[in-house]
Structures are given as C-alpha cells and as structure tokens.
Amino acid sequence: MGLIETSHSQATVLTDSLSLGEIVENGLCIGCGLCRSIADSGDVEMVMTPEGRERPVALRALDKPILARINAVCPGTRIAGPPPAQMNDATLTDTIWGPVERLVLGSAADPTVRFIGSGGGTLTALGQFLLTSGRVKFVLHVAASLSMPMRTERRLSFDAASVFEGAGSRYGPAATLVDFNDVLDRDEPFALIAKPCDITAVRNLARLDPRVDEHMRYALAFVCGGASDLTKSEQVLQRFGLREDELSLFRYRGHGNPGLNRIETKDGRAFEISYRQLWEDEDKWMIQPRCKICPDAIGQVADIAVSDAWLNGGPAVEDEPLNGIIVRTKRGRELFEAAVEAGVLQIKRESDIAEMSELQSHQVRKRRAVWARLTGMVIAGKPVPFVRELALRDCAAQNSPADNLAGGRGARDRAHRGRLGEPPAVPRGTVLGDP
Ligand SMILES: Cc1cc2nc3c(=O)[nH]c(=O)nc-3n(C[C@H](O)[C@H](O)[C@H](O)COP(=O)(O)OP(=O)(O)OC[C@H]3O[C@@H](n4cnc5c(N)ncnc54)[C@H](O)[C@@H]3O)c2cc1C
Ligand code: SF4
Ligand code: SF4
Incomplete structure (x- = not known):
C-alpha cells in the first residue's frame, strides 16, 4: 500500500x-x-x-x-484532516495550523488545577467542566497506572476528582482506545481527551460506526511533539539505580509549568530531574517512528487543541502556568466560551497564528x-x-x-x-x- x-x-x-x-x-x-x-x-x-x-x-x-x-x-x-465544510466555515484557516475559531493564551481558573496540570491545566479544567455542566456522562482520557505508576492506562472519569487524577502529560506509551468499542456500548454521551492521533482513529471509526458521532460529544487534544518509548522512562530509573517495581509515583511533569519529572518509591525516597534534563539530548528522545511522519500533531481534528505556551522562549523550571488554546470547531467554541463564562477557564489574552508559530516552531517545521x-x-x-x-x-x-x-x-x-x-x-x- x-x-x-x-x-x-x-x-x-x-x-x-x-x-x-x-x-x-x-x-x-x-x-x-x-x-x-x-x-x-x-x-x-x-x-x-x-x-x-x-x-x-x-x-x-x-x-x-x-x-x-x-x-x-x-x-x-x-489520516484525514478536518472536513472541507469545517475549513470553509472556520473563522480563520491557515495552511500550517488548519481551522481556527479562536486562538487564546489562557489557563484553568482554579489555582490548584492550574498548578497540577501539565501546562496551565486547561484540558483538566475543560474535562471537569464537561462533567459538572452535564454536557457528558464521562470523560475518556488516560492516567498513570495505580499499580505500575510509570505505565499509562486509559481511564473513564465520571466525576471531576477522577479527571483531576489524570492531569499531566504522559510521554510514554498510552493505548487510549484499547476498549473503545466497550466505551461506545455504554450508550452514553462522553468526551475524549487524547493525542491527535487517537482522535484521528476515532474520527476514522465514525465513518463506519454511527455510535461515535452519536455519543462522542467533544474531542479535545493536546498539541503533540511525539510519544516516547517506555525505555526512555526506564533510562531515568537507571540514572537513579531504581527498578520499576519499587515505584509509587512516576510523574513526567506538572505541579508547576513544566514542573519536575518526579519519582517516588514505596519506601519513601524521592528523585527529581528538570524537564530540560529529561529532554536535553534529542538523540535520546526515543520518539516512536509514527510520530516522525505525523501529519496532524497539532490536532486539526479536535474541537479544541491545547499547547504549551512558554513566552520566554522555552521551558524553565517554573514558568507562568499557561496554555495556547486553539479552538477549532463551532462546538469547541461554544464549550470554550461557556467555560470562560462559568469561571472555569481564564483568558490571559487573544493570540494569533504568528505567535503560535513562534511558540511552536518545531510543529511548523514538522508540518x-x-x-x-x-x-x-x-x-x-x-x-x-x-x-x-x-x-x-x-x-x-x-x-x-x-x-x-x-x-x-x-x-x-x-x-x-x-x-x-x-x-x-x-x-x-x-x-x-x-x-
Ligand atoms: C506525548 C506528548 C507530547 C507533547 N508534545 C507537545 C508539544 O510538542 N508541544 C506542546 O505545546 N505541547 C505538547 N504536549 C502537551 C503538553 O505537555 C500539555 O499536555 C498541553 O499543553 C496541555 O496542558 P494542560 O495543562 O491543559 O494539560 P492537563 O490539564 O495536564 O491535561 C492533560 C490531559 O491529557 C491527557 N493525556 C496526557 N498524556 C496523554 C497521552 N500520552 N495520551 C493520551 N492522553 C494523554 C491526560 O489524561 C489529561 O486529561 C505533549 C504532551 C504529551 C503527552
Ligand atoms: S495504530 Fe493502528 S495498528 Fe497500532 S494499535 Fe492503533 S489501530 Fe492498531
Ligand atoms: S506525534 Fe502524532 S503520532 Fe505521535 S503521539 Fe503525537 S499525535 Fe500521535
């Protein structure tokens, strides 16, 4: 083929x-x-x-x-992008960035969500708002495995506390859709928060299975630089002479923006390295092959795509908690504006394509x-x-x-x-x- x-x-x-x-x-x-x-x-x-x-x-x-x-x-x-009708109707379309209804710098309004979240907690806040506003019955996303915290598992969250537990980027493997057919069998309205490629897969399925569009009310993505192999995380353990079965916590980032990569063991020890230390050597990023040819790492197929927004040119240890928020569909716009109106999200200021291209220059190069x-x-x-x-x-x-x-x-x-x-x-x- x-x-x-x-x-x-x-x-x-x-x-x-x-x-x-x-x-x-x-x-x-x-x-x-x-x-x-x-x-x-x-x-x-x-x-x-x-x-x-x-x-x-x-x-x-x-x-x-x-x-x-x-x-x-x-x-x-x-891999299909947004349907032509959406491109034609969008407030703005850009060759690199696709359809845009609104482009904003902002974050979760709740200071705890803002702190715990990966960047500014926008996705977590939106996931919580989808549940508390009754728009969906549950949110499909991922979270650290409770038994093996370096692994990532798909999670169905029925309340805001459970969405909160899944806050933070999980860079290693994550099979978000491993039981997606069972999720559809629940016959209930839900939202998906995931990688752009997960959303691509689900949009593909929607062409064959009408239950997807019937039940999946929102699809929210993060802008994605690539998923790393678990061996990347295992190298961090090797640095500290740790075994995976000793761990009680493995957090890639969050608790600040970007926050530290933190590891805790069952016997009470803790280890940390900075985001820069984690990603310092590009040869050791161990990004999966599919990511190197990813045509839509910027989530054109999502209702809202959320990125990092490091205004000082790159991540330090403790930057202002902030996200780039790319509202892509009318449905996404309604959700975003309702979340702002309800005091769940806060807007720092409007942004534009030029700023987004500067903040995400690696995504522009990749496109x-x-x-x-x-x-x-x-x-x-x-x-x-x-x-x-x-x-x-x-x-x-x-x-x-x-x-x-x-x-x-x-x-x-x-x-x-x-x-x-x-x-x-x-x-x-x-x-x-x-x-
Ligand atoms: C593999 C990966 C690569 C990334 N690359 C970039 C990049 O190049 N540029 C950029 O701007 N941002 C990138 N990010 C996204 C960034 O780290 C933030 O997640 C994003 O800005 C959203 O921040 P937030 O504070 O709103 O997220 P949070 O409020 O912390 O919410 C994150 C949500 O994403 C879900 N999630 C986390 N990891 C995964 C996963 N592996 N698969 C499916 N769902 C997951 C969680 O369940 C949670 O619901 C990447 C994230 C990941 C996981
Ligand atoms: S990417 Fe394709 S082959 Fe791989 S798990 Fe998903 S559906 Fe299966
Ligand atoms: S870069 Fe593309 S293929 Fe790789 S995890 Fe991100 S969205 Fe998926």
Whole structure:
C-alpha cells in the first residue's frame, strides 16, 4: 500500500490491506489500541515490546473484512484532516495550523488545577467542566497506572476528582482506545481527551460506526511533539539505580509549568530531574517512528487543541502556568466560551497564528517536512498512510525545493536502511536479553 495526498483535494490510492504485522513493522503503529477493540474478542492483544512500545499482536489470522476495517480506522494507515465544510466555515484557516475559531493564551481558573496540570491545566479544567455542566456522562482520557505508576492506562472519569487524577502529560506509551468499542456500548454521551492521533482513529471509526458521532460529544487534544518509548522512562530509573517495581509515583511533569519529572518509591525516597534534563539530548528522545511522519500533531481534528505556551522562549523550571488554546470547531467554541463564562477557564489574552508559530516552531517545521518524508518512503517502496485534507503539499511548498529534495532523499535512504520501521511486535521477556 502506498497512499499519500497529492494535493489538498486529490489523493492516490492503492488499497491492499496491510496486516497488523506490516503496520507495526513499517513504523506506522502508535499503539492506540483501536484495532484490539474492534477485532473479535480475544483475536488481538496489546503487548509491551522490548523497545518499550505498546503494540497489537494478532493471536490468530484475522479475516479479510476485519483487516479491511482495521486499515480503515488505524491512524497509521488513514489520516484525514478536518472536513472541507469545517475549513470553509472556520473563522480563520491557515495552511500550517488548519481551522481556527479562536486562538487564546489562557489557563484553568482554579489555582490548584492550574498548578497540577501539565501546562496551565486547561484540558483538566475543560474535562471537569464537561462533567459538572452535564454536557457528558464521562470523560475518556488516560492516567498513570495505580499499580505500575510509570505505565499509562486509559481511564473513564465520571466525576471531576477522577479527571483531576489524570492531569499531566504522559510521554510514554498510552493505548487510549484499547476498549473503545466497550466505551461506545455504554450508550452514553462522553468526551475524549487524547493525542491527535487517537482522535484521528476515532474520527476514522465514525465513518463506519454511527455510535461515535452519536455519543462522542467533544474531542479535545493536546498539541503533540511525539510519544516516547517506555525505555526512555526506564533510562531515568537507571540514572537513579531504581527498578520499576519499587515505584509509587512516576510523574513526567506538572505541579508547576513544566514542573519536575518526579519519582517516588514505596519506601519513601524521592528523585527529581528538570524537564530540560529529561529532554536535553534529542538523540535520546526515543520518539516512536509514527510520530516522525505525523501529519496532524497539532490536532486539526479536535474541537479544541491545547499547547504549551512558554513566552520566554522555552521551558524553565517554573514558568507562568499557561496554555495556547486553539479552538477549532463551532462546538469547541461554544464549550470554550461557556467555560470562560462559568469561571472555569481564564483568558490571559487573544493570540494569533504568528505567535503560535513562534511558540511552536518545531510543529511548523514538522508540518512542512512531512510531505517530503512520506514521498521519500513511497519512493523506497514502503507503505505510508493515506492522508487527506491536511494540506501537506501546500505546507511543503513553504520550503525551498532543495529542502524538500533533501528531506525526501533522507527519508528514502533511512527507509532503505530499515531505520523507519521497527521489529516485529513480541511481548517482553520472550526474546533473550529482554528487559
Ligand atoms: C506525548 C506528548 C507530547 C507533547 N508534545 C507537545 C508539544 O510538542 N508541544 C506542546 O505545546 N505541547 C505538547 N504536549 C502537551 C503538553 O505537555 C500539555 O499536555 C498541553 O499543553 C496541555 O496542558 P494542560 O495543562 O491543559 O494539560 P492537563 O490539564 O495536564 O491535561 C492533560 C490531559 O491529557 C491527557 N493525556 C496526557 N498524556 C496523554 C497521552 N500520552 N495520551 C493520551 N492522553 C494523554 C491526560 O489524561 C489529561 O486529561 C505533549 C504532551 C504529551 C503527552
Ligand atoms: S495504530 Fe492503533 S489501530 Fe493502528 S495498528 Fe497500532 S494499535 Fe492498531
Ligand atoms: S506525534 Fe502524532 S503520532 Fe505521535 S503521539 Fe503525537 S499525535 Fe500521535
């Protein structure tokens, strides 16, 4: 399969379904868990691989219709942007940033939520407001596992306290959609707070399953620089000579903006490193392969996308708690303005595309780079996702032809060397020398 949009409105399509193994081994899987959820019970399980990624494994050969369904919903094989009608109706549209109803710098009004949240607590405050205002019955998001706090689990929150417990960015693997079919079976209105690719997956499913649009009232995303392998977190433990089974807490950030990466052990010890120390060496970010070709890390498919907003050029230890808030849909605008009106969110000031591009310059670079990368992969004979409505070619046109050529050649060469793929998914402990 080699699938890529050729312009804003056209696409070339070759549609042979990829097997789960092919999706994973070509570096397209992000471990959302949706395939497990829509396959027949017990046919697919998610495993933690030796590389520290949650990946699906088919326990028996999947029949063709199921595989076709998985290919239609998987955010590694199909990535659609906002529908054209939304683009046309939006207050503002930008080639890089997509549809925008309102662009604001702001945060949670409650000082505790503002402090505990990853940036300014906006997503947590919105999640709480969705419940307390009766707009939804529950919120699907993620939180640290109670038994293994370095791992991340999907959570259904029915009250504000539970949403609060999930505050904070979880950089490692997170299979948000692992039982999404059961979530739909609840037949109740809900909201999703998740990564842009999780929302892409759910929007894909909405084209096949009408229950998604019936029940999912809001989809809120954070602007996403990429999910890291669990091995990245394990390296932090190694720094301090700790084992995972000793932990009672593993917090990536929050409790300040960005706050410290804090680890606590069951026997009462505590360890901290700064956000800068955590991410100081780009070679050791251990970002998953799918993230490097992500066409929508800025959450164009969400009702509201929330980013960091470090006005001093980058994260220090204790910045002003603040988020960039990109309100994308009319529905999102109604929610955002109601939350401000109710005193749940506070606005520092209106922002604009130029400021957002400055605050998120890495996202701008990525939007401009993805078309060449995908093209290079296609030239190398590798499958790439079917991408549409995301203006990738228009973004690439903002680069010089020489830059696009270099980006495409680089991706082609890396793909030829197998550097864009990953090993077959196997559970940890089944390969000699595994962690
Ligand atoms: C992997 C990752 C990469 C990021 N990269 C960027 C970036 O490049 N630029 C940028 O501006 N911001 C990035 N962020 C987002 C940023 O860290 C803040 O989360 C965002 O600004 C929202 O802040 P907040 O205070 O409103 O969030 P909070 O109020 O703390 O709420 C965060 C919400 O996100 C959910 N969540 C956390 N981690 C995950 C996950 N892995 N999968 C699904 N849901 C999750 C939580 O359940 C919670 O509901 C990233 C976050 C993550 C997890
Ligand atoms: S990205 Fe999600 S749906 Fe696609 S193969 Fe991975 S876990 Fe399954
Ligand atoms: S960068 Fe893209 S693929 Fe990676 S976790 Fe973020 S939204 Fe998902």
